[in-house]
Amino acid sequence: MVAKNDIKAGKIIIRENPLVVGPCVGGKIQCIGCYKNLEDEDKKFRCMGCGWPMCSKQCPGIDEIYGHTKIECSVLKECHSKTFFTWDDIEDMRTNYHSIVPLRCLILKSTDPTSFQTLMDMESHNEIRKNIPAVWLSNQNTVVDTILGKWKLTEYTAEEIHTICGILEVNAFEIGHQGVNIRGIYPTAFLMSHDCVPNTNHSDDGINFTLTVRASVDIPENHPITLSYAYTLQGTLRRREHLLDNKFFECYCRRCSDPSELGTFVSALLCPKCKTGYVLSDDPLNNDSTWSCNNTKEEGYSCPGYTISSKSVRLLIDRISREYETIDCNDIDSLEFFLKKYRNVLHPNHYICLGVKLSLSQLYGKIDGYLIYELTDKQLSRKIEICKEIMQTFDVIEPGLTKLRGVTLYELHAPLMVLLTREFERGFLTKDDIKSRLREVVSCLIDARNILELEPKISTEGAMGVAAQEALLQIKDWEKIIGKI
Numbered sequence: 001m002v003a004k005n006d007i008k009a010g011k012i013i014i015r016e017n018p019l020v021v022g023p024c025v026g027g028k029i030q031c032i033g034c035y036k037n038l039e040d041e042d043k044k045f046r047c048m049g050c051g052w053p054m055c056s057k058q059c060p061g062i063d064e065i066y067g068h069t070k071i072e073c074s075v076l077k078e079c080h081s082k083t084f085f086t087w088d089d090i091e092d093m094r095t096n097y098h099s100i101v102p103l104r105c106l107i108l109k110s111t112d113p114t115s116f117q118t119l120m121d122m123e124s125h126n127e128i129r130k131n132i133p134a135v136w137l138s139n140q141n142t143v144v145d146t147i148l149g150k151w152k153l154t155e156y157t158a159e160e161i162h163t164i165c166g167i168l169e170v171n172a173f174e175i176g177h178q179g180v181n182i183r184g185i186y187p188t189a190f191l192m193s194h195d196c197v198p199n200t201n202h203s204d205d206g207i208n209f210t211l212t213v214r215a216s217v218d219i220p221e222n223h224p225i226t227l228s229y230a231y232t233l234q235g236t237l238r239r240r241e242h243l244l245d246n247k248f249f250e251c252y253c254r255r256c257s258d259p260s261e262l263g264t265f266v267s268a269l270l271c272p273k274c275k276t277g278y279v280l281s282d283d284p285l286n287n288d289s290t291w292s293c294n295n296t297k298e299e300g301y302s303c304p305g306y307t308i309s310s311k312s313v314r315l316l317i318d319r320i321s322r323e324y325e326t327i328d329c330n331d332i333d334s335l336e337f338f339l340k341k342y343r344n345v346l347h348p349n350h351y352i353c354l355g356v357k358l359s360l361s362q363l364y365g366k367i368d369g370y371l372i373y374e375l376t377d378k379q380l381s382r383k384i385e386i387c388k389e390i391m392q393t394f395d396v397i398e399p400g401l402t403k404l405r406g407v408t409l410y411e412l413h414a415p416l417m418v419l420l421t422r423e424f425e426r427g428f429l430t431k432d433d434i435k436s437r438l439r440e441v442v443s444c445l446i447d448a449r450n451i452l453e454l455e456p457k458i459s460t461e462g463a464m465g466v467a468a469q470e471a472l473l474q475i476k477d478w479e480k481i482i483g484k485i
């Protein structure tokens with residue numbers, strides 16, 4: 001998919017409804033009508049027709065096209081599908097959910113042949129997937145055997161079901177808000193190609209699952225329109241592995257080809273030998289390439305030479321990642337300690353550090369004992385420092401009107417404003433100081449609002465956009481104060 005004309009940042013490129021939506025693979029037990037998580041609910045309600053878990057008799061998804069349709073209910077009822085799971089075995093029950101979206105795709109064959117054809121024309125990579133037992137066998141066991149073996153819906157073929165599984169793996173979008181994980185497959189959005197620095201971002205409206213794809217930066221005529229199928233806050237090794245294992249292709253984008261990842265150093269380690277250079281992959285497009293220190297200056301102090309195998313890098317990163325995962329994600333002290341502990345091992349922009357800092361940027365000012373007005377000046381300055389640091393990397397890997405930048409700009413405005421207020425009250429600031437510092441806050445807020453007001457109001461980001469607008473109005477009061485000084 002390429003731009004026919006120049007496209008301005010913020011412009012809507014695609015807005016469309018899904019062909020099919022439903023539970024994600026590996027998700028929780030959800031209401032099959034509205035996708036509410038039911039695992040933490042005390043009352044276990046079931047659909048009167050088919051017996052599958054539902055939130056209530058009044059579920060808004062009953063008989064809805066993107067919920068639990070009448071035809072789905074009768075298919076699930078007639079094949080006695082409810083007899084194959086019980087609440088006593090949650091894991092097994094979750095596995096039954098893997099077949100819901102494939103079944104919805106199969107049902108389209110008779111209810112909406114045009115949509116079914118659109119779906120079946122998508123890439124499934126069957127030939128590649130057949131040779132990956134972890135993929136093919138898992139689909140065989142959890143989906144094909146369920147639909148054909150247990151439910152005995154023998155009007156469908158194994159080949160057809162495998163193809164649908166492939167189409168979903170390759171083309172589906174993860175959507176949903178507020179902890180609800182669902183996947184949706186859309187008639188044209190799948191045509192966007194992948195780039196590790198995408199030029200669009202997308203969100204669903206949370207009501208009808210309408211997907212909106214917007215340009216996050218200006219896209220020149222004839223330029224590919226891209227999105228990222230991998231998590232952008234990960235290093236090249238991880239992203240390329242994910243793309244190969246899950247999307248079945250090798251990425252050769254600009255970011256993947258550059259050992260420094262466009263100067264961000266999100267995969268870089270600190271050199272243990274010279275302690276000033278960064279250890280980077282010698283050939284990032286080869287996952288088995290060695291890594292070595294980049295400090296080879298002709299003049300001045302250069303590294304005596306340091307090389308490490310990619311296997312050792314992986315082991316090191318896996319170990320540190322595992323340690324990170326054991327930390328309570330709301331524990332500011334432990335997260336700060338973790339950063340300190342690895343400051344001589346990982347580049348400060350390393351994606352693990354980036355993840356920690358992204359959490360910290362939101363925790364300072366939000367959690368008990370660290371509410372924004374409770375923070376010391378030092379803690380406020382720390383929040384500012386973290387936000388500014390991560391913004392520099394986001395500007396490169398998620399440039400333009402992206403949620404990550406919007407949220408971080410919003411986080412940045414608060415400590416700037418509180419510090420400004422405190423110093424003003426202490427009488428430390430001249431009129432010019434106040435003016436220039438207010439200008440910084442206003443510029444953060446305007447950028448944050450301009451990005452986040454594009455998000456659906458139901459989402460956390462959308463709500464932040466509204467808050468940013470309100471904060472801007474409040475700043476008008478400050479302008480009056482300045483007038484009086």
Ligand SMILES: [Zn+2]
Nearest residue numbers: 031034055059
């Ligand atoms: Zn429901």
Ligand SMILES: [Zn+2]
Nearest residue numbers: 047049050073
């Ligand atoms: Zn039902």
Ligand SMILES: [Zn+2]
Nearest residue numbers: 196251253256
């Ligand atoms: Zn790439």
Ligand SMILES: [Zn+2]
Nearest residue numbers: 271274293303
């Ligand atoms: Zn070195």
